[in-house]
Amino acid sequence: MEGTKLGNKNCITLKGSAQHVSEFFYFGINSILYQRGIYPQESFTCKQKYGLTLLTITDDGVKDFLDKTLTQIKDWLEAGEVERLVLVLTNVDTKEVIERWDFTVQHEPGFAPLSIKEGKVGEKDxxxxxxxxxxxxxxxxxxxxxxxxLDCVCAFDLLVYTYQSADVPEKWAESAPCFIANSQEVRLKSFSTSVHKVEACVSYKTDA
Known part of the structure; x- marks a missing residue:
């Protein structure tokens, strides 16, 4: 992360925060894919991050997709254009949405795209x-x-919600919202870089 040590805190730039958030998305997405069994266990390898042993995908096609998607998300984060990242799990046979993992991105006070002053940094250890x-x-x-x-074969996709002002590459296409009928939602913890705040939740299909 870009930053300068200052006492027991670090100065967090917008660019550095975007790097940290996109990196978290990478490990978070990989953790979901592993924990939910979207790919076989042998398709993952161990990496150390955040003081944990995390599993990341080794499949070249999936890695390439994640790398390209998260590089674009990082650029949008730096531009203040990302509202939310959603990982969707769908039944391969029926195309029904089974789970939604939502990561909502907010700007901490003073760091909104239109109000942030040049050179302004956050401070957090x-x-x-x-x-x-x-x-x-x-x-x-x-x-x-x-x-x-998950008693069926599932596929995943990533939805990125951006502001209308975002510069969207031609290869990106608009998508349906992929909501779940009869869903239950559980909110997870949030984290903040002092520039961006990310809140997480998971929604899943119930039999009700």
């Missing part, structure tokens, strides 16, 4: 930021204790 991210990852892992078993 990097260890505190990483601890908050670690807690969200741990909750993602713990979600398997209450989420319904």
């Amino acid at each position: 990097l260890k505190v930021i990483q601890n908050e991210m670690r807690d969200v990852i741990r909750q993602i892992t713990a979600c398997v204790t209450f989420l319904p078993l």
Whole structure:
């Protein structure tokens, strides 16, 4: 992350915050794909991050998709154009949406795109930021204790909600919202870089 050590805090730039948030999305998405069994266990490898041993996908096609998507999200975060990232799990056979993992992005006071002053930075200890991210990852892992078993073959997709002013590449297309009928929602913890705040929740289909 871009930043300068200042006492027991770090100066967090907008660019540095965008890097940290997009990096969290990478590990968060991989954790969901692993915990929900979207790909076989042998398709993942271990990495150390946030003081945890995390699993990341080794499939070249999936890695390429995630890298390109998160590079674009990082650019949008720097431009203040991202409202939300959603990971959607769908039944491959029926195309029915089974789960939605929502990560809502907000700007901390004074860091809204139209009001942020040039050179303005946030201040927060990097260890505190990483601890908050670690807690969200741990909750993602713990979600398997209450989420319904996925008894069908599922695929995933990423939806990015941006402001209308965002510069959208031609390869990106508008998508349906992919809401879930008869869903239950569980809110997870949030984290803040002092520039961006990310709130997480998971919605899943119930039999009701």
